[in-house]
Amino acid sequence: QQPVQSPQAVILREGEDAVINCSSSKALYSVHWYRQKHGEAPVFLMILLKGGEQKGHEKISASFNEKKQQSSLYLTASQLSYSGTYFCGTVYQKVTFGIGTKLQVIP
C-alpha cells in the first residue's frame, strides 16, 4: 500500500527549514528517501532501518519511528539545489513510493 506524504508541495526561501512526513498504514521495516529533479531520474538519499535511527546527507537528515509507522525528512538551511520532488518509499521486498512532495527553494 502506498505511503502517504505531506505536505504535497512547499516553497521555501534559501536558508529556511522544512519537514516532509511519510506515514504508512502497514508496519514499516525500513524507509527509503529519494529526490527527483525535473526531467531526471530519482536519486537515492538515504535508508532508515528499524530502531528509530536518524541519518544525514549534506544538511538533510531523516528519522524513522516504526511504532508510529512514520518517517520524516528534515531539510535545514535549504539551498537552491534542494529543489525537486522528494519521495519516501516503504520497503517489503521492493520499494513502494509515495506520491511525492514538490519542494521549491527560491532566492
Place this chain on the structure above:
Amino acid sequence: DTGVSQDPRHKITKRGQNVTFRCDPISEHNRLYWYRQTLGQGPEFLTYFQNEAQLEKSRLLSDRFSAERPKGSFSTLEIQRTEQGDSAMYLCASSLAAGEMGGYTFGSGTRLTVV
C-alpha cells in the same frame, strides 16, 4: 561503474504496436526493478528480478506487459498492443541488496508516447 543505462530514451509509437525497452543495470547488482511513472505521481512498481528469476509482478500489470532478464544481466520490458494509457516514463533501477538493506540506482528512463 557506468550506472544504469536505458534504451531508447524516447519512443513514440502508434496505438496497437508492440514496443520493447532495454535496461542495463550496474554490473554487480543482482536485483533489477521496473517502475512506471506518470506526471505528478511517484514511481509505480511493475516487476523485479533477482538475477534471472522474476520474483514479483504487479497485479496492476496486464498480460500485455512482459519482462525478461535472460542471463541475469540486462533486462527487457515488452508492451504488446500499446494503448494510450501506457504513455509514461518507464524507469529501471538496480540494487546490490534487497531494498531492506540498500538503495536503488535508477536509470534515466524511457519516455513512451502512444499516439
